[in-house]
Amino acid sequence: MSAVEGLRFAKRIGDIMGKSHDLVELMGLSDAPGIISFAGGFPSPETYPIEDIKETMAEIMREDAAGALSYSSPSGYYELREQIAARMRKNFGLQSRTEEILLVSGSQQGLDLSGLLFIDPGDVVIFETPSYLGALSALKTYEARLVAVGSDEEGMCMDALERAFETYGDRIKLIYVNPDYQNPTGRSWSASRRDEFVAFAERKAVAVIEDAAYAELSYSGEKAKPLISYSKKGFVIYLGTFSKTFCPGLRTGWICCARELLERYLALKANVDLSPATILHRQLSHYLKTRDLDAHIGRVGALYKRRRDIMHEAVRNEFPAEATYSLPGGGLFFWVKLPDRIDSRELFARSVAENVAFMPGGAFYPNAERNCEMRLNFSNMPEGEIIKGIAVLGRLIKEM
Amino acid sequence: MSAVEGLRFAKRIGDIMGKSHDLVELMGLSDAPGIISFAGGFPSPETYPIEDIKETMAEIMREDAAGALSYSSPSGYYELREQIAARMRKNFGLQSRTEEILLVSGSQQGLDLSGLLFIDPGDVVIFETPSYLGALSALKTYEARLVAVGSDEEGMCMDALERAFETYGDRIKLIYVNPDYQNPTGRSWSASRRDEFVAFAERKAVAVIEDAAYAELSYSGEKAKPLISYSKKGFVIYLGTFSKTFCPGLRTGWICCARELLERYLALKANVDLSPATILHRQLSHYLKTRDLDAHIGRVGALYKRRRDIMHEAVRNEFPAEATYSLPGGGLFFWVKLPDRIDSRELFARSVAENVAFMPGGAFYPNAERNCEMRLNFSNMPEGEIIKGIAVLGRLIKEM
Numbered sequence: 001m002s003a004v005e006g007l008r009f010a011k012r013i014g015d016i017m018g019k020s021h022d023l024v025e026l027m028g029l030s031d032a033p034g035i036i037s038f039a040g041g042f043p044s045p046e047t048y049p050i051e052d053i054k055e056t057m058a059e060i061m062r063e064d065a066a067g068a069l070s071y072s073s074p075s076g077y078y079e080l081r082e083q084i085a086a087r088m089r090k091n092f093g094l095q096s097r098t099e100e101i102l103l104v105s106g107s108q109q110g111l112d113l114s115g116l117l118f119i120d121p122g123d124v125v126i127f128e129t130p131s132y133l134g135a136l137s138a139l140k141t142y143e144a145r146l147v148a149v150g151s152d153e154e155g156m157c158m159d160a161l162e163r164a165f166e167t168y169g170d171r172i173k174l175i176y177v178n179p180d181y182q183n184p185t186g187r188s189w190s191a192s193r194r195d196e197f198v199a200f201a202e203r204k205a206v207a208v209i210e211d212a213a214y215a216e217l218s219y220s221g222e223k224a225k226p227l228i229s230y231s232k233k234g235f236v237i238y239l240g241t242f243s244k245t246f247c248p249g250l251r252t253g254w255i256c257c258a259r260e261l262l263e264r265y266l267a268l269k270a271n272v273d274l275s276p277a278t279i280l281h282r283q284l285s286h287y288l289k290t291r292d293l294d295a296h297i298g299r300v301g302a303l304y305k306r307r308r309d310i311m312h313e314a315v316r317n318e319f320p321a322e323a324t325y326s327l328p329g330g331g332l333f334f335w336v337k338l339p340d341r342i343d344s345r346e347l348f349a350r351s352v353a354e355n356v357a358f359m360p361g362g363a364f365y366p367n368a369e370r371n372c373e374m375r376l377n378f379s380n381m382p383e384g385e386i387i388k389g390i391a392v393l394g395r396l397i398k399e400m
Numbered sequence: 401m402s403a404v405e406g407l408r409f410a411k412r413i414g415d416i417m418g419k420s421h422d423l424v425e426l427m428g429l430s431d432a433p434g435i436i437s438f439a440g441g442f443p444s445p446e447t448y449p450i451e452d453i454k455e456t457m458a459e460i461m462r463e464d465a466a467g468a469l470s471y472s473s474p475s476g477y478y479e480l481r482e483q484i485a486a487r488m489r490k491n492f493g494l495q496s497r498t499e500e501i502l503l504v505s506g507s508q509q510g511l512d513l514s515g516l517l518f519i520d521p522g523d524v525v526i527f528e529t530p531s532y533l534g535a536l537s538a539l540k541t542y543e544a545r546l547v548a549v550g551s552d553e554e555g556m557c558m559d560a561l562e563r564a565f566e567t568y569g570d571r572i573k574l575i576y577v578n579p580d581y582q583n584p585t586g587r588s589w590s591a592s593r594r595d596e597f598v599a600f601a602e603r604k605a606v607a608v609i610e611d612a613a614y615a616e617l618s619y620s621g622e623k624a625k626p627l628i629s630y631s632k633k634g635f636v637i638y639l640g641t642f643s644k645t646f647c648p649g650l651r652t653g654w655i656c657c658a659r660e661l662l663e664r665y666l667a668l669k670a671n672v673d674l675s676p677a678t679i680l681h682r683q684l685s686h687y688l689k690t691r692d693l694d695a696h697i698g699r700v701g702a703l704y705k706r707r708r709d710i711m712h713e714a715v716r717n718e719f720p721a722e723a724t725y726s727l728p729g730g731g732l733f734f735w736v737k738l739p740d741r742i743d744s745r746e747l748f749a750r751s752v753a754e755n756v757a758f759m760p761g762g763a764f765y766p767n768a769e770r771n772c773e774m775r776l777n778f779s780n781m782p783e784g785e786i787i788k789g790i791a792v793l794g795r796l797i798k799e800m
Contacts, residue, residue, distance in 0.1 A: 006605045006633060008573060009664070010520045010542070016667050045466035053469065054461050061454050066445035069453065069649035105505065108674035116541065120410045141516065141671045142410070173408060205406045233406060249469035251677045264409070267416050271541045274508035277651045277677055 011121070012143050036389035038376040039357040041132070041183060041332055047300045048247050052291050053283065059290075060282045068279040074270035076103025076254075077281035083288045084240070084254050091216065092226050099259045102266055103276055107213055107253040109269075110239040111138035114174065114209055116268045119144045123173040126164055128156050130335075130364035130373070132183040135211060136176065144174075148366050153326075155179060155189030158196060165204060174207050179227055181214040181331025184364045184375040188224055188329060198230040208236045214331035216245050216297055219305040222329075234258030242284065244332070245297045250280045304332070304379045310386050311378040318394025334376040335361075342400050344374045350396050356389045411521070412543050436789035438776040439757040441532070441583060441732055447700045448647050452691050453683065459690075460682045468679040474670035476503025476654075477681035483688045484640070484654050491616065492626050499659045502666055503676055507613055507653040509669075510639040511538035514574065514609055516668045519544045523573040526564055528556050530735075530764035530773070532583040535611060536576065544574075548766050553726075555579060555589030558596060565604060574607050579627055581614040581731025584764045584775040588624055588729060598630040608636045614731035616645050616697055619705040622729075634658035642684065644732070645697045650680045704732070704779045710786050711778040718794025734776040735761075742800050744774045750796050756789045 060068055075081065081101040088096040104110045119125070121143035127136060129148035136146055147168065149160045156177060165172060177197075179189040189197075201208045210227040228236040234257070241253035255265055287293065311334060312327055325336045338344065344360035351357065361373025378386065460468055475481065481501040488496040504510045519525070521543035527536060529548035536546055547568065549560045556577060565572060577597075579589040589597075601608045610627040628636040634657070641653035655665055687693065711734060712727055725736045738744065744760035751757065761773025778786065 006602075007607055007635060007661075008518075008570075008605070010516065010518055010523075010573075013517060013664060016671070017664060042471065045470055048466060048469050050461070050465040050469070054458065054465065057457060057461070058454065061450070061457070065450040065454065066448060069448050069450070069647040070445055071442060071643075071648045105673040105677075106675065109672065112672040116410065117413060118408075118410055120412075123410075137671045141668065170408075202406075205408070207407055235407060243471075247469040248471045248675065249678050251673070251675065261407075264413060264417060268541065271416070271537045272509065272512040272672070273505040273651070275506065275648065275651065277505075277680055278649050279680075280677055 012141060015140060015143065035352075035355045035357055036381060036385045036392075037357040038378070038381065038389060039359050040377055040380055042380055043244050043248065043300070043332075044303070044380050047303060049287075049291070049296055052287060053247070056287045056290065057283045060279070060286045068282050070278070071275040072278035072281075074275060075266050076276050077278055077285055080281045080285035080288070081254075083285060084256075088240075088256060091223055092229060094226070094229055096256055097259075100256055100262055102255045102262050102269060103281060104253050104255055104269065105251045105273070105276070106243055106248070107211060107239040107241045108135070108138060110237075110253055110255045111135060111176075111209070111211075112141070113255070113265050113268050113272070114207075114237065115139045115142035115144065116272075117264055118173045118207060122171065124168045124171045126161065126172060126175040128177055128182070129366065130184055130361065130370070131176075131178065133364065133366065135178075139174070139176070145171075146366060147172075151185075151187070153187060155187075155193035156197060158193070158200065161197075161200065172204070172206055174209060175201055176209045176211065177227070178211045178213070180212060180224060181217060181328055181333075183214070183331070184333055184359065184361070185335040186328030186331050186333045187326070187335075191225065194225070194227055195230050198227050198236060199232075202231065202233040202235050206235065210236055210238045212238055212240050213244055215240070217301060217304065217332070218330040219301055219308065220329050228256065234261065237261065245300065246284070246293070250284060251277075252280060252284055307378045307381070307383065307386060308334075310383045311376065311390060314387050314390035315376075315394075318391050320394075320398055323397065332377050332379045334378060336374050336376060338372045338374065338397060340372050342397060343371045345371055347374070347393070347396060347400060350400075351393055354392050354396070356392045358393065412541060415540060415543065435752075435755045435757055436781060436785045436792075437757040438778070438781065438789060439759050440777055440780055442780055443644050443648065443700070443732075444703070444780050447703060449687075449691070449696055452687060453647070456687045456690065457683045460679070460686045468682050470678070471675040472678035472681075474675060475666050476676050477678055477685055480681045480685040480688070481654075483685060484656075488640075488656060491623055492629060494626075494629055496656055497659075500656055500662055502655045502662050502669060503681060504653050504655055504669065505651045505673070505676070506643055506648070507611060507639040507641045508535070508538060509672075510637075510653055510655045511535060511576075511609070511611075512541070513655070513665050513668050513672070514607075514637065515539045515542035515544065516672075517664055518573045518607060522571065524568045524571045526561065526572060526575040528577055528582070529766065530584055530761065530770070531576075531578065533764065533766065535578075539574070539576070545571075546766065551585075551587070553587065555587075555593035556597060558593070558600065561597075561600065572604070572606050574609060575601055576609045576611065577627070578611045578613070580612060580624060581617060581728055581733075583614070583731070584733055584759065584761070585735040586728030586731050586733045587726070587735075591625065594625070594627055595630050598627050598636060599632075602631065602633040602635050606635065610636055610638045612638055613641050613644055615640070617701060617704065617732070618730040619701055619708065620729050628656065634661065637661065645700060646684070646693070650684060651677075652680060652684055701730075707778045707781070707783065707786060708734075710783045711776065711790060714787050714790035715776075715794075718791050720794075720798055723797065732777050732779045734778060736774050736776060738772045738774065738797060740772050742797060743771045745771055747774070747793070747796055747800060750800075751793055754792050754796070756792045758793065
């Protein structure tokens with residue numbers, strides 16, 4: 001059609017539209033009604049504290065509806081920023097101040113603003129592999145060259161990272177990592193790797209994006225110290241979110257970083273959407289003040305831990321012994337390695353035919369170069385369905 | 401501090417942080433308590449339909465809270481897109497279909513996405529002068545070169561526009577205009593200029609952003625046909641918003657354009673913030689279904705028209721005869737030309753000292769090159785304050 005034929009777009013658009021939509025189509029299949037789906041990465045809607053949300057929404061509207069419905073500061077509702085800073089201090093022993101917190105529309109906007117802040121076309125962004133590539137689409141928008149570095153049980157492999165710096169040197173602008181209950185592997189970085197990694201990145205003067213989406217979903221009660229707490233120079237940017245612990249639809253995440261860096265993020269935030277939906281910030285702030293988020297997260301964690309354990313037992317009983325995995329200490333995912341000869345895309349095709357879905361491992365590698373792994377989400381299906389679905393997968397794997 | 405000294409940012413950041421914050425400081429002065437402010441460009445909070453918003457919010461939460469609090473499609477809530485398409489058909493006689501509507505976080509995000517879609521560094525964006533430069537900050541983020549073209553009583557000057565094309569040719573990627581009750585002049589483009597302008601832009605194969613923020617705030621009852629209705633090739637992108645007619649805090653605007661163009665906007669929207677706050681879309685959609693937005697806009701318009709008339713009379717009585725203006729047929733602003741010898745920045749300094757604020761005209765020119773004009777907002781002050789404030793300004797102008 002003419003509207004597209006005649007116009008000239010920015011160069012970045014070629015890349016964006018050229019990208020395959022395999023994953024989107026695949027997720028479409030997983031959403032069909034009646035399917036047992038381990039494919040998504042969503043919190044379970046049954047955990048939303050709906051009555052409290054209704055009440056707190058009504059309360060803030062009663063208190064100051066005009067304020068809640070007007071434009072507000074691009075940095076976000078001040079009280080909520082204060083509360084988040086206090087949570088960061090309490091949960092992780094950080095010294096965070098309110099001036100180091102910027103509210104964003106989910107962590108995805110934090111990634112988008114990071115692309116704007118750091119990336120010129122051709123700059124290199126390092127990321128762990130396997131990794132949730134969806135998060136990286138924000139950085140591809142700014143024509144970043146994405147370079148994968150392998151990870152082991154303790155986190156990103158330091159020797160592989162050093163080799164990447166030998167190859168790309170100053171073209172490296174950012175490293176994106178997900179050190180707690182990583183998506184897709186469920187792994188958490190060791191304390192010593194965190195320390196070594198942050199010291200290395202700061203020596204190289206490269207910014208680190210710490211995507212902490214799952215950090216508060218610990219099933220052991222322990223919380224690892226975030227990368228930002230190892231930072232000496234202020235080059236670590238922490239992205240937090242209420243999407244996994246509270247509700248994704250309120251679209252409230254935050255950036256926590258050194259004040260001088262935050263000022264740059266703020267200037268960009270004002271340019272991209274001017275003002276946040278302050279009604280949502282006020283609702284959340286009022287909830288934090290008058291309800292008990294930690295107790296809520298405790299309940300969510302107890303449910304997910306139970307589902308994790310059910311899935312663990314089912315996988316142990318139903319999958320062949322050649323399938324290996326480690327028990328995730330938090331987050332939403334099991335990552336299972338199948339024997340090399342099994343292609344998880346083929347397994348997916350067969351299991352969807354029997355109304356069971358999961359994410360084939362290739363989706364988490366830049367060129368789908370490993371296909372013998374699978375990601376299983378355990379947060380979103382009731383226990384009976386977990387047992388039934390894993391039994392189907394186990395049988396199909398054995399048949400293959 | 402080290403966090404900023406050691407890191408390397410994208411090139412675009414120099415421009416963004418280097419920009420003067422005069423305007424921000426000035427607006428700060430205008431917000432002080434007790435001041436009579438004609439400086440802002442906001443709708444008046446007393447017009448918000450607060451009870452209806454409370455009720456509809458409670459209703460959608462009762463109906464499907466889990467849906468309202470979950471992730472949703474990046475294109476926005478389908479029913480609201482349908483309703484907006486229907487409004488565009490009814491209000492402006494367009495043939496808009498749902499697939500041509502994308503919901504965005506206020507028109508500012510529509511501008512941001514337009515920058516992403518069209519602008520490579522150094523590309524030229526044409527805009528009217530005087531113009532609300534704040535809107536253009538989104539495009540500056542993408543290192544656009546902003547080129548001003550003068551306007552007259554009928555709209556953008558076609559001969560000046562042709563000269564700009566002679567100078568910049570293919571480097572021109574976008575033209576940004578505000579054809580209804582323009583900010584700051586309050587002027588609306590004539591039908592013949594709209595026709596001529598769109599035909600010219602489409603001949604040149606350049607995209608036009610039609611910022612229609614004030615289009616529904618007509619005080620004569622007449623609504624001009626938007627630029628997009630003159631389009632033959634689909635190169636006009638219409639940005640609508642509920643911020644001026646309903647509430648700015650719900651952050652709901654829309655892009656209306658050809659479907660093939662919209663698909664590109666959608667891919668970018670998913671990258672920048674993944675999912676909208678669907679609770680806000682559902683609230684607005686339910687309001688549109690069960691209440692009467694047109695009646696609400698009618699009441700808002702009646703209030704603003706009364707304030708416009710009060711301000712008109714006050715200006716006529718209090719300002720010297722050398723001050724000229726034309727009566728705006730809609731929108732939020734009077735634009736007054738003072739005698740050349742009067743510097744409106746000097747007038748501002750004196751009036752703020754007497755607790756009356758307005759926007760000096762220089763703020764609407766790229767290099768503050770004309771300073772004998774002033775923008776007066778009439779929507780946001782009660783009638784008595786309008787009369788008092790204009791009397792102060794009139795006296796000060798006469799003294800100068």
